Amino acid sequence: MVSVEEIGDGLRRLGLGSSSKVIVHSSLKSFGYVDGGAEAVCDALTETCGTVLAPAGTWDLTGIGPPPGTPRPHNGYAPAPTWEAFDEELDRATAFSLELPIDRELGRIPETLRLTRTPTRTAHPLFSYQAVGPAADQLLAAQRSDWPLGPIEELGRLDGDVLLLGVGHTANTTIHLAEQLLGRSRFYRYAKTGERVWSELPNVPGASHEFDAIEPALRSATRETTIGACRARKIPVADVLAAARRLILDDPTALLCSSADCRCAAARDQRLATLRGR
Template sequence: MNTADNDIKSAIETLKLTDKVIFAHCAMRSFGRLEGGANRLLELFLSAGCTVVVPTFTYFPMCHSPEGIEYAQNGYRGELEIDPSPYDADANDIEPSMGAFAKAVLNHPNRIRTEHPMNSYSAVGPLAEAVLATQDDFNVYGVYQSTEAQNAVVLSMGVTPNSITPIHYAEQLAGKSLFRRWALTAHRGVVETCVGSCSEGFIHLQPYLSTIQSEKRVGESIWTAYPLEALLEVCAQAFRTNPSITRCSDYCPRCEDMALGGVRI
């Protein structure tokens, strides 16, 4: 099945995305066939005045602490296999699992990318610089805290809640402490950073999310829009009520440690 420009334009209008900051999570394969692919999808958002923000994570820079620091409840049991390459925000390195749409944003000539060496975000649009300015190595989810993000929309395009990154910030809002990792950078040497936990169990939050979502079929893809502030509120409350609600298995150290409250410094 083909997805036409008019299908996308109609969804942007129906879901009230025009001129909004959009935290986008996208599986391009969900569309069927879209002429122009991810680049055309991005063009249509930008032509509607949207500011498009995507996670552009990369794990290649991860390295061991230069001081040999080990924190308790830090989401791993010594199993990290590390051969780091330095992070450079001017480069376009990206974890392949981020998907074709995130890669399209990252490769856009006007994109801005943050300096976080493992959990960078990239954005294009009129508010890109302002939204991204609040992230740093320790405030990894600062992009959800800017004034410009207050009326933002989290948009899921053909993906499940397991791919919705701001849920990690909801864990932090619920009182959990983010994990620490170290990363090699091209210009700052080795830096300590905060990162999120496992997202494989975020699907268990679907009953909470269904109360605040709006849906629209776009070709073969299902688009689901959530007001950012409402998403953070319902997910944080779910974590407060049941700290283990998103635990993916009994064998995941990240889920185990985050259920206990996260890292202990």
């Protein structure tokens, strides 16, 4: 059994404290049995760290495919074949609101943070973020509908850290920011934003299933401990951005798979098009 005190101790072993600013990617089950469950993890995070930024996306409820007649180069997502098919999908989706639950794929910890800490939350219809602590408003104000990863960019300016609790770099959205700054993984995606109303949203990131390949490049910058059964890692945002940038500058296909049917192929082609445009 893991207690809230043990989680707090583990976070402090990583060097985190009241002045820290972190983006948290997490898996509750990675800890083993936690006394107090996800709320205990939220207690430890908010009591130990100064500012906690966490994902709050609603893609599973609000996300829809592209409508007909919206071909975007290297977008990795085919438009609906007819307006009838698109309208059916739109009817099935849920219109975005700040009260929607967080996408279940993001885990129980961010949803529990939303329910128990009443954090500030951004209004991006697909890629929302939430934050608690002194720098919360500053981080969240950096998100725009056309630049969803703005809070991570601002976190980097504030010398913040990526905190991985029982998850790998496939959950590390900061790598997507490095991609996008180099013209890669900048997709147009679509969401339901009102009754029979949809919006086109640019610069939504793509696939991440090969991101664990960055680990050797980050070894020297990573501080690690074990909390219960959880592998907990802290890496400065600046180091993640720098390592991903070096890899992509050396190879446009870095951290991408080779499947022609995957969004990785579209991300690669975006990067190549950027290089050709120089």
